[in-house]
Amino acid sequence: MTDSVFVALAPILVVAFGGLGLMLTEVLSRRPAREGNHESGPSSDLALGTFVTMATGAVVALSLWLVGPENLAGAKAALPFLVVDRFTLFFEGLLCLGAALTALMAGGYLPEHKLDRGEFYPLLTFSTVGAMVLAASGDLLSLFIGLETMSLGVYAMVGFRRGSLRSTEGAIKYFLLGSFAAALLLYGGALLYGVTGKTDLAGIAVALKTTAGADLGLVLVAMVLILAGLAFKISAVPFHMWTPDAYEGAPTPATSFMAVAVKSAAFALVLRVLIGVFGDAESMSWATGWPPVLALLAALTMTVANLIAGRQESVKRMLAYSSIAHAGYILVGVVAMIEPGNDAQASVLFYLLAYTVTTAGAFAALVLCGSRGKEAVSYEDLAGLAKRHPALALAFTLFLFSLAGAPPTAGFFGKLYIVRAGLGAGLNTLTVLLLLNSVIAAYYYLRVMVFMYMREPAPGAVVAVPMRSGYVTSALVLSAVLVLLLGLWPATSLHVALDAAMANR
Secondary structure, three states, X not given: OHHHHHHHOHHHHXXXXXXXXXXXXXXXXXXXXXXXXXXXXXXXXXXXXHHHHHHHHHHHHHHHHHHOHHHOXXXXXXXXXXXXXXXXXXXXXXXXXXXXXXXXXXXXXXXXXXXXXXXXXHHHHHHHXXXXXXXXXXXXXXXXXXXXXXXXXXXXXXXOOOOOHHHXXXXXXXXXXXXXXXXXXXXXXXXXXXXXXXXXXXXXXXXXXOOOHHHHHHHHHHHHHHHHHHHHHOOOOOOOOHHHHHHHHOOHHHXXXXXXXXXXXXXXXXXXXXXXXXXXXXXXXXXXXXXXXXXXHHHHHHHHHHHHHOOOOEHHHHHHHHHHHHHHHHHHHHHHHHOOOOOHHHXXXXXXXXXXXXXXXXXXXXXXXXXXXXXXXXXXXHOOHHHHOHHHHHHHHHHHHHHHOOOOOHHHHHHHHHHHHHHHOOOHHHHXXXXXXXXXXXXXXXXXXXXXXXXXXXXXXXXXXXXXXXXXXXXXXXXXXXXXXXXXXXXXXXXXXXHHHHHOO
16 A cells, blocks of 8 residues: 555655755765856756656656546545645646746756856755645645745745845745745634634535534635635735746746746645635635635736736736736636536636746747846847847747737637636626736737837847757747647647546536
């Protein structure tokens, strides 16, 4: 039985032991500083090792999917702390994919910008372990451990540029507000334990069905606290204040990891908690439950983020607000789960997959657009890029089209499925608002293309010079291929998302 538990938890264990191996490699492969650079390190070794670790984790998750988690004897032995089902395996593969692309970006970015310190890769790996535990959590204890394991590593990655005040400011804001949000989640969980006497999500759900009316107030308070903590993790308005500063101050690979892996893990937790704990008829009703709260959050998140994104001059900061807006789109799919029997949850999973490869590709393109001292920071820095480097501009354009939801990209079908789920659940107003916000978002995505294709650098202005890195180029090409594959043949991925969603009902 012990061996079978290890098999069921193999994706998490592979990544965890890979992280330990990376720590040993970092210690044993110290290199002397070159040309006075005291921050040089073995990025070429560790980036490749991290990529292989994450790819192995994804392959193991895929293998368990093909075998069928219902056929794994150890799956039940991991309960209630970790749930091994197709929902978990989907997110484990997705998180490993996002982390693998981040590792490739870091392999080129860190040496180029004199940040080549080996501890970045173990931080990335163990944050991914925490995210995988979070997606698999079936108990409040494992949920909190996974959340903090993921978050602590990300706090350190945000502040990785130690000489930058902006990076330090972003890390401190993220740490303080993240600690506050974790406290809200913990207190909400404590109230649920006080009412039900259970810590496992399934046990809490069963106990809440028989909760006396006197305890209804505590349950509602717990729900509000948990929703507030979850809203922070997905950077929903008005809990988004940390996001632009943290995204802008962090090294771009760390920004990419926050945008794809942390957000995906947070939405996995949202789905686990809302369906596993607050999935009863009263909690999912418009009169007494969470749907109106999340609908309001979705509307605010889409609208506020898009309006502010259009006013940004920093491309990286624009992508930060774009990430917030996409959280609002996904929340529309979450609210649409109130309609029983529809494919709303599957649409959310497909959107997260499409969003992961698209956003990682966009950040890889942004990394590749600039080198040390001549980075691509503002729109002006990208002026004339299409004439100087047409292939790079074309790749960046593909990712921007996907973020905007234009066919035939992954982003188009992601939004299409969300819109279909929203209309199917009768959320007509919210769905129309989503479409209007998509039009607003197209403005600032097209603005990047205007500068790349139709503008010339101002006289005397510093022109961004693309860096040369096989690692970053590999991340960009892999993301581009996946964006096109998901856009041209979405049926297979949607079927996988449907199977994963069925496991979480």
